[in-house]
Amino acid sequence: MTRAEPHMAMGNGAEFDIIRRLQARWGPLAVGLGDDAAEIEVPRGERMVVSTDASLDEVHFERRWLTWREVGYRAVTAALSDLAAMAAAPIGVLLALAMPKPTDRIDELADGIGDAVRAADTVIRGGNLARADKVAITTTVLGTVSKPLRRNAARVGHLLYVTGRLGGPAAAIRAFQSGQTPDATLRERFARPVARIAEARWLVEHGALAGIDISDGLGGDAGHLARASQVGIECSMGDVPRMDGVTDEDLLGGEEYELLVTSPATLPASEFERRFDTPLTLIGHVVPGDRVTFLDGGRVASPRGHDHFLR
Amino acid sequence: MTRAEPHMAMGNGAEFDIIRRLQARWGPLAVGLGDDAAEIEVPRGERMVVSTDASLDEVHFERRWLTWREVGYRAVTAALSDLAAMAAAPIGVLLALAMPKPTDRIDELADGIGDAVRAADTVIRGGNLARADKVAITTTVLGTVSKPLRRNAARVGHLLYVTGRLGGPAAAIRAFQSGQTPDATLRERFARPVARIAEARWLVEHGALAGIDISDGLGGDAGHLARASQVGIECSMGDVPRMDGVTDEDLLGGEEYELLVTSPATLPASEFERRFDTPLTLIGHVVPGDRVTFLDGGRVASPRGHDHFLR
Numbered sequence: 001m002t003r004a005e006p007h008m009a010m011g012n013g014a015e016f017d018i019i020r021r022l023q024a025r026w027g028p029l030a031v032g033l034g035d036d037a038a039e040i041e042v043p044r045g046e047r048m049v050v051s052t053d054a055s056l057d058e059v060h061f062e063r064r065w066l067t068w069r070e071v072g073y074r075a076v077t078a079a080l081s082d083l084a085a086m087a088a089a090p091i092g093v094l095l096a097l098a099m100p101k102p103t104d105r106i107d108e109l110a111d112g113i114g115d116a117v118r119a120a121d122t123v124i125r126g127g128n129l130a131r132a133d134k135v136a137i138t139t140t141v142l143g144t145v146s147k148p149l150r151r152n153a154a155r156v157g158h159l160l161y162v163t164g165r166l167g168g169p170a171a172a173i174r175a176f177q178s179g180q181t182p183d184a185t186l187r188e189r190f191a192r193p194v195a196r197i198a199e200a201r202w203l204v205e206h207g208a209l210a211g212i213d214i215s216d217g218l219g220g221d222a223g224h225l226a227r228a229s230q231v232g233i234e235c236s237m238g239d240v241p242r243m244d245g246v247t248d249e250d251l252l253g254g255e256e257y258e259l260l261v262t263s264p265a266t267l268p269a270s271e272f273e274r275r276f277d278t279p280l281t282l283i284g285h286v287v288p289g290d291r292v293t294f295l296d297g298g299r300v301a302s303p304r305g306h307d308h309f310l311r
Numbered sequence: 312m313t314r315a316e317p318h319m320a321m322g323n324g325a326e327f328d329i330i331r332r333l334q335a336r337w338g339p340l341a342v343g344l345g346d347d348a349a350e351i352e353v354p355r356g357e358r359m360v361v362s363t364d365a366s367l368d369e370v371h372f373e374r375r376w377l378t379w380r381e382v383g384y385r386a387v388t389a390a391l392s393d394l395a396a397m398a399a400a401p402i403g404v405l406l407a408l409a410m411p412k413p414t415d416r417i418d419e420l421a422d423g424i425g426d427a428v429r430a431a432d433t434v435i436r437g438g439n440l441a442r443a444d445k446v447a448i449t450t451t452v453l454g455t456v457s458k459p460l461r462r463n464a465a466r467v468g469h470l471l472y473v474t475g476r477l478g479g480p481a482a483a484i485r486a487f488q489s490g491q492t493p494d495a496t497l498r499e500r501f502a503r504p505v506a507r508i509a510e511a512r513w514l515v516e517h518g519a520l521a522g523i524d525i526s527d528g529l530g531g532d533a534g535h536l537a538r539a540s541q542v543g544i545e546c547s548m549g550d551v552p553r554m555d556g557v558t559d560e561d562l563l564g565g566e567e568y569e570l571l572v573t574s575p576a577t578l579p580a581s582e583f584e585r586r587f588d589t590p591l592t593l594i595g596h597v598v599p600g601d602r603v604t605f606l607d608g609g610r611v612a613s614p615r616g617h618d619h620f621l622r
Contacts, residue, residue, distance in 0.1 A: 037393045039358045042353040049351070054406040054409060054449065086348050098370075131370060133444075134444075140361070
């Protein structure tokens with residue numbers, strides 16, 4: 001699928017100069033740039049999965065908080081996380097980049113984009129360049145899947161699991177917003193999230209049926225899962241693994257890109273942890289009804305997810 | 312491929328409110344919105360073709376020239392034209408929309424997007440919403456193809472054909488830029504281009520091998536074809552069909568979204584014209600070398616394509 005194809009010979013002009021510069025930066029990570037469209041073969045029995053995600057300067061990121069390399073990495077990783085949410089294997093990304101007159105930042109952005117593409121073991125298959133006042137990275141991810149995780153597949157009695165330790169991104173943002181420098185581990189968790197692609201496929205192989213990536217926050221995404229599946233969810237806050245330095249509120253923040261999955265049977269969590277060097281934790285279960293309830297000892301919390309459009 | 316699927320049940324919040332508003336506007340044109348990603352089945356023996364294209368306020372369009380409905384229509388049609396350039400059949404589009412706080416313009420934009428999607432007999436399969444200072448529409452188009460038109464398939468001796476009559480968009484832009492109102496027919500040609508999807512598939516069935524859509528201008532796109540195929544192209548300017556009111560310079564303008572194709576044998580042009588109500592015209596041929604030559608009577612012209620990034 002990801003074999004290197006020769007690039008089309010291209011003409012002159014600023015647009016092609018930038019494409020060539022990006023190609024030079026990306027090397028074998030970019031295939032077939034410069035044609036009208038990318039051609040992709042889909043293995044028999046697999047379905048295509050596609051999703052698009054935008055990362056806009058001053059909307060989705062604050063330049064003071066991140067290097068351009070981190071901006072590029074996060075934008076593409078956030079998009080790839082939508083493939084993880086469906087347990088799809090990536091077969092490529094398309095990048096629509098808008099930016100002011102290009103300077104060195106394009107190399108840094110390209111390197112960050114390349115880091116994310118390499119981490120997901122995929123390639124860049126095309127894109128679009130435009131000049132704009134502010135940097136915008138719109139990433140379309142392409143993947144294939146035979147057994148998808150679905151939002152609407154949670155059933156009463158399923159167990160609810162989460163990957164990783166939560167709260168790092170929100171804690172880092174809280175520090176940034178109050179003018180402080182976040183703890184290095186928290187900052188790294190915010191700046192370099194991991195799209196849980198291999199983890200999602202492992203989870204499906206071991207019995208997970210429903211799933212979502214935690215981009216809107218644990219409360220918001222548990223809500224999406226509950227509504228799509230027409231079930232209720234009960235989650236024990238005390239069981240949610242958290243990073244050091246994380247408050248209760250941070251724990252419910254977004255931009256985690258960890259996975260929230262449900263499974264009819266117990267998942268081999270210690271095997272998961274050995275394999276991926278990150279925890280898989282039972283944090284609740286699927287119940288009748290239509291409410292997401294967070295149990296904090298005896299107290300019931302009602303967290304809100306964040307809303308991209310309100311930011 | 313385009314069967315209606317139930318939409319996922321969705322949560323509250325401004326983002327979902329807008330998605331619901333768009334869904335209401337689009338009706339059966341939108342399928343499966345609200346999930347992490349769209350799932351698509353690819354027919355056996357076909358390859359996927361994907362491309363992404365951005366249309367940005369003040370970069371790709373001037374608000375004074377177009378209604379929001381036309382802005383939406385043109386943005387999506389320009390993207391769909393990349394499928395036509397490869398003779399692919401569309402199976403859906405993903406839309407990343409950025410805009411200021413939504414007002415009624417979102418309904419107009421949605422209607423224009425819907426017009427373009429309907430004209431291509433396809434559906435909207437997902438997308439992304441974000442708030443930004445200016446409107447940006449990034450469209451990813453998905454299609455399938457078994458026998459593609461390719462940029463690099465032009466061979467010495469091939470005949471060069473163009474669909475439609477050229478120059479309308481450039482003439483309309485020229486009028487706009489000089490503060491005049493363009494002739495209604497020229498304005499319509501600029502505001503409501505056609506993605507030549509059915510035409511491209513007909514051309515392949517009748518023997519066309521290489522092709523490109525004329526987005527950068529006849530000169531620029533003939534150049535792309537020549538360079539990708541490592542051939543020369545000779546084109547007779549006098550044979551290029553033009554709309555009334557079009558200058559020689561307009562004739563070489565971009566944003567046509569007509570097709571430029573090469574074929575080893577004569578194409579049945581009158582059959583094409585009867586079927587699609589637009590001309591198919593022999594305008595030149597593929598020659599040895601690496602130059603694109605426009606013959607204007609005895610004179611040799613050297614037109615330049617336009618460069619999106621320089622605008």
